Amino acid sequence: MPLVSTVGPGRRPPREEVRRALLDAAAQVFARQGVDGASVGDVAAAAGFTKGAVYSNFGSKDDLVAALVEDRVSAYLELGLAAVSDTDASLGEKARALGDRLTRAADEQRDWQLLFLELWQRAVRSGAVDGAFVDRRRELHAAVTDAVTAHLDQAGAEPPLPPAELATLLMALSNGLALERQIDPAGVPDDLFGRVLALVVGDRSAS
The missing domain is CATH 1.10.10.60 (Homeodomain-like)
Structure with missing residues (x-):
């Protein structure tokens, strides 16, 4: 239809x-x-x-794929920024809000994760380290790194890891937990991602 x-x-x-x-x-x-x-x-x-x-x-079809990658990366970034837009929230509260929102997004739009896997496999199999998917992922990583840095600075917090490594961890957790949740929803509690992110930034009340 x-x-x-x-x-x-x-x-x-x-x-x-x-x-x-x-x-x-x-x-x-x-x-x-x-x-x-x-x-x-x-x-x-x-x-x-x-x-x-x-x-x-x-x-062309290739141009459509490139535009789709750009669109989904932008949507992911906008979603994350909106989740942590509360300037009065603590760093731990922002971390939990971000994890919870990304978890809901994965539940609401399950095709997103299938699409990510499809594009990831295509990039890996072709070895296209300069392809649209890899380029947009690098841009996303840079944007997430900047956002992590800004929120840590605003909170006056000492990062447990360099911001770039925190960005890598966030993106990996987002994709990995979404995949696990698709296969076994009961094995990935709704608030797990948020609690893990809160622990990473030093909020021990999340444990």
Whole structure:
């Protein structure tokens, strides 16, 4: 079933609306069928448009994949920043809020994690260390490192690890726990990620 109904005669949807629908469809189709197993036509059909809409907005399938990676990385970063936006919260409270929000996001959008695995496998198998996926991951890591540094400085806290290593740990925990939770939800409590992050930044009340 299409994610977006095909528009009727006489109405041309805004370009941004079409682009958004195609990205959402691509995330779902690529996660379930694989990037190489899915066609441009599959993505277009899932969004309720023709293949021409994909080519006019992204140029090629590779360009669509690159745009999708950019979109999902940006969404992940925005989600994390929103979770720690309370300036009155303690560092431990922010850590728990971040872990809890990312856990809910993984539950709400299970295809995201499948898509991550698909793109990760593609990058590893091809050895594309300069591909879109790896490049965007590096940009995300740099942004997370900057955010970690800013929140530690604001709290006047001594980091248990260098901020760049904390960013690596956060990203690895986010992906790893999301995968474990998909297989065995009962084995990964709702608040586990948040409690672990709070412990990492020195909040012993989280244990």
